[in-house]
Amino acid sequence: MTDIKICGLSTPETLDAAVDAGATHVGFVHYEKSPRHVSLEQAAKLRRRVPESVKLVLVQVAMQPEPLARAYEAIRPDVIQFHGSETPEWIRLVRDTVKVESWRSIGLRSAETLDNAKKFEGAADRLLFDAPAKALPGGNGVSFQWSLLDGWEPFMPWALAGGLTPDNVGEAIARTGAPLVDASSGLETEPGVKDIERIKAFCEAVRAADAA
Numbered sequence: 001m002t003d004i005k006i007c008g009l010s011t012p013e014t015l016d017a018a019v020d021a022g023a024t025h026v027g028f029v030h031y032e033k034s035p036r037h038v039s040l041e042q043a044a045k046l047r048r049r050v051p052e053s054v055k056l057v058l059v060q061v062a063m064q065p066e067p068l069a070r071a072y073e074a075i076r077p078d079v080i081q082f083h084g085s086e087t088p089e090w091i092r093l094v095r096d097t098v099k100v101e102s103w104r105s106i107g108l109r110s111a112e113t114l115d116n117a118k119k120f121e122g123a124a125d126r127l128l129f130d131a132p133a134k135a136l137p138g139g140n141g142v143s144f145q146w147s148l149l150d151g152w153e154p155f156m157p158w159a160l161a162g163g164l165t166p167d168n169v170g171e172a173i174a175r176t177g178a179p180l181v182d183a184s185s186g187l188e189t190e191p192g193v194k195d196i197e198r199i200k201a202f203c204e205a206v207r208a209a210d211a212a
């Protein structure tokens, strides 16, 4: 079964909807420039609603050590997503210090970017292939060329992100064989406002693709 991450959740209602619809991962974005930013206080409150069976992903962008440690203490995520220019050394250090699963997002622009991702082997636990950064480092609702993954042989766990919607996720899974899909903008009515019906439709589309 394909794992499902619903990212950029910021209200109890949409968080509960994602959990009820079968998300395996839920993401909170802690990045002030994002329309999906949640404060540590909000995130800590929302965190209590996440059942043990669902993994909570803290999405952050190149946070400095002290704020990152504070965020970790407040939220106790199951996963930290590194969505900036973080080096393999930094990710390894954080992972080994707090013993938390770590994902590195990679903005896939070319075959060369895919080759460069190799340097995160042994440092991150999963690669998250996303579209290249635009106005924001992530969460731009734009797909990259899935053909870049044609013939790619995974050397570590990975996930697919970038412009996924209820309408295209089935094709994305069939085309790439992604073991985990991650969506945010495609489930919104406006930036930062998640739509419960789209969350449900996305999870149903993933399950339909699994059954096909």
Ligand SMILES: O=C(O)c1ccccc1NCC(=O)[C@H](O)[C@H](O)COP(=O)(O)O
Binding pocket: 007, 008, 029, 031, 034, 035, 036, 059, 060, 061, 083, 130, 136, 137, 138, 139, 140, 141, 142, 161, 162, 163, 164, 182, 183, 184, 185, 186
């Ligand atoms: O969502 C944001 O605003 C954001 C800001 C800064 C870094 C990452 C961010 N989001 C990450 C994600 O939502 C997903 O991991 C991924 O980028 C998919 O986004 P989308 O294309 O919107 O589905």
